Amino acid sequence: MRPSKRLERIPPYAFAQLERKIAAKRAAGVDVISLGIGDPDRPTPALIVEAMQEAVSEPGTHQYPSNRGREDFRGAVRDFYERRFDVKLDPEREIIPAIGAKEAIFNLNLAFLDPGDYALAADPGYPVYTGGPWLAGAEPVLMALEPERGFVPDLEAIDEDVRRRTKLMYLNYPNNPTGAVVPEGFFARVVEFAQENEILVVHDNAYSEITFDGYRAPSFLATPGAKDVAVEVFSLSKGYNMTGWRCAVLVGNAEACETYWRLKTNIDSGLFEAVQLAGVAALSPDADADVASTNALYRRRRDLVCEALKGIGVDVKPPRSTIYVWAPVPEGFASSAAYCEHVLEQAGVVLSPGAIYGPAGEGWFRISLTTPDDRLLEAVQRLGALGG
Ligand SMILES: Cc1ncc(COP(=O)(O)O)c(C=O)c1O
Numbered sequence: 480m481r482p483s484k485r486l487e488r489i490p491p492y493a494f495a496q497l498e499r500k501i502a503a504k505r506a507a508g509v510d511v512i513s514l515g516i517g518d519p520d521r522p523t524p525a526l527i528v529e530a531m532q533e534a535v536s537e538p539g540t541h542q543y544p545s546n547r548g549r550e551d552f553r554g555a556v557r558d559f560y561e562r563r564f565d566v567k568l569d570p571e572r573e574i575i576p577a578i579g580a581k582e583a584i585f586n587l588n589l590a591f592l593d594p595g596d597y598a599l600a601a602d603p604g605y606p607v608y609t610g611g612p613w614l615a616g617a618e619p620v621l622m623a624l625e626p627e628r629g630f631v632p633d634l635e636a637i638d639e640d641v642r643r644r645t646k647l648m649y650l651n652y653p654n655n656p657t658g659a660v661v662p663e664g665f666f667a668r669v670v671e672f673a674q675e676n677e678i679l680v681v682h683d684n685a686y687s688e689i690t691f692d693g694y695r696a697p698s699f700l701a702t703p704g705a706k707d708v709a710v711e712v713f714s715l716s717k718g719y720n721m722t723g724w725r726c727a728v729l730v731g732n733a734e735a736c737e738t739y740w741r742l743k744t745n746i747d748s749g750l751f752e753a754v755q756l757a758g759v760a761a762l763s764p765d766a767d768a769d770v771a772s773t774n775a776l777y778r779r780r781r782d783l784v785c786e787a788l789k790g791i792g793v794d795v796k797p798p799r800s801t802i803y804v805w806a807p808v809p810e811g812f813a814s815s816a817a818y819c820e821h822v823l824e825q826a827g828v829v830l831s832p833g834a835i836y837g838p839a840g841e842g843w844f845r846i847s848l849t850t851p852d853d854r855l856l857e858a859v860q861r862l863g864a865l866g867g
Contacts, residue, residue, distance in 0.1 A: 489610045501829055512858040513829040517655065517802050517847045519720040521776065524769035527719060530760035534753035544749035546740055548576035548728075552755035556713075556728050559762040564687075564698035572733040573706070575740050576750040576758075579725040580685050580714035583739070584649070585611045587681055587710070587729075590742040591646050592617035599641075599648040601632065603656050603836030603843070605683065608649040620645065623839040630659035634672045642676045651683035653696050656836050656845040657805045658798025660694060666702040673708035679735055680709035686801045688718030688770050691778040694799040700731050710735045717802060718770060719761045726750065726758045777802055780848040780855055787859035804846040808833070815844050826861040 497515050504511045522528070534540050547553075553570035560566045568574055577583035588611035592598060595617070600608035602621035609619040620641055622632035637645075650669065652661035673680045682699035690696055699711050710731035716722040729739055743749075760766065784804050785797045795806040812818040815832035822828050833843030850858065 485614050485616060489613045497829065497831070500823070504823070504827065509827045511823075511827050511829060512850065512854050512861070514846045514848075514850055514855070514858055515829040515831050517717065517849055518722050519717060519773075519802070519849050520851050521720050521773060523720045523724070524761075524766055526765055526769070527721070527757050527761045531724075531753055531757040534756035537753075540752035540756065542752075544576075544752045544755070546575070546743050546747075546749040548574065548750065549752055549755045551759055552576060555759040555762040556730065560698065560700075560713075560730065562764070564701050566698050566700045568700075568730055569733070573730055573736055575729045575736050575743070576755060577712065577727040577729050578747060578750055579716065580683060580712045580727045581607055582725070582747070583712045583727055583729045584608070584681065584683060585614070586742055586746065587647065587735075587739060588612050588615035588617065589746075590738050591679060591735075595644065596647075597641060597645040599632075599637070599645055599678070600837075601649055601651060601654070602838060603833060603840030604649065605651060605655055605685075606836070608683075609837070612647075617646075621837055621839070624654070624657060624659070625839065626657075629662045629665075630654055630657040631662060631665050634668060642678075645676065645678050648673065648678050648680050649683065650680060650699070651685065652699075653686040653690070653798075653800035655686065655801060656803055656831070656833065656840065656843075658801045658803045660690075660696060660798075660800050666697070666699055666705070669699075670702050670704045670708055674704065678708070679732070680705075682709055682711045684711050685714045685717055687713070689774060689777060689802055690800045691774060691781065691797075692799055696800055706731055708732070710739075715758055715761050718773070719766065720773065721757075721761065724754055724757065726754050726761075777848050780850075780852065783852075783855065784846055784848065784859055787863055791863055791865070802848045804848065805833070805843055806846065808842055808844055815841055819844055822862065822865065826858075826865050828858045828861055 553574045556574050557568045557570045560568050584607045592615040597620045598612040600619040612619040624630040687696035714727040788795045793806050808818045815834045819830045819832040831845040833840030
């Protein structure tokens with residue numbers, strides 16, 4: 480049996496490989512602590528779980544949902560965007576539920592790209608920004624995120640031929656894996672660039688609710704003119720400890736939302752209505768206190784990790800957002816993979832090598848803060864004992 484050429488073009492999903500490696504170590508009796516994947520360890524807040532319990536016992540939620548989404552879910556998204564980001568959305572035309580951000584990001588490629596088209600993808604970046612275009616038969620073009628530029632791409636460096644063939648551009652702030660937040664003025668420049676080059680911007684807003692030190696992450700759609708050129712994917716996965724629930728929305732440009740909806744009606748049958756009702760609870764102001772306490776937890780863990788890294792001579796800048804610490808590989812290792820391999824072998828701690836997020840991630844590694852405090856402490860002690 481031969482997989483399709485499309486599938487053969489893409490490398491295996493990095494975290495699937497990592498999971499296999501961890502399983503093998505554990506089977507060999509090693510007490511592995513994984514700081515790899517960004518999957519919140521804390522339970523979903525009780526008010527969301529209770530809303531789900533109530534919704535699931537209601538037979539009206541059991542049938543095929545509409546791909547347009549329930550009116551109350553779309554209304555909750557509209558209210559949240561206005562309250563949180565000062566962005567007005569039309570729930571009839573500018574909000575479509577998604578079965579997680581990953582689904583939306585992948586399907587936007589199928590909706591907009593043809594063979595020969597380009598999609599600009601942040602490097603390092605979430606792997607679906609490259610895997611998605613490949614699976615759609617198109618080409619991802621990497622935009623390097625360099626620390627000297629605050630981890631934003633140099634738009635002026637994108638050449639004319641690339642601009643002509645580009646239909647989509649993926650951006651993500653607060654950023655995975657670098658933890659960077661968007662510098663003042665950058666989103667406005669992106670809107671101009673998209674207008675000049677007729678590009679649809681896809682802003683992946685997966686981490687806006689996880690912020691520290693008084694920082695509040697904006698929506699891309701709050702930028703003047705953004706709705707003419709952009710959609711935003713907002714996910715409940717990380718901010719509300721809901722990765723398993725698969726709850727997200729595509730919002731913004733009405734024509735793009737309609738195109739995405741048209742594609743989806745051919746692919747899936749929408750988001751379980753009970754999950755939509757849980758989403759209503761998550762997006763209500765009643766959940767704000769849960770979000771705040773989750774942020775306090777991650778801030779504490781961030782400080783713990785950054786202090787420990789500084790203690791072993793790793794020069795790390797504490798991020799103001801996300802669940803990740805992005806740090807340079809210590810001297811003496813040939814690559815990020817070599818360093819992470821060394822740490823796994825010698826300390827039983829799993830780190831993500833920066834290069835799995837793209838070539839510009841080489842020389843870096845990522846620590847996820849989604850491990851219970853005692854295990855995180857144990858992991859940083861093991862790293863400390865290992866030295867630089
Ligand atoms: C930048 C980014 N976008 C999207 C996702 C996926 O989110 P979801 O669980 O909503 O599919 C992740 C998950 O790690 C991510 O880091």
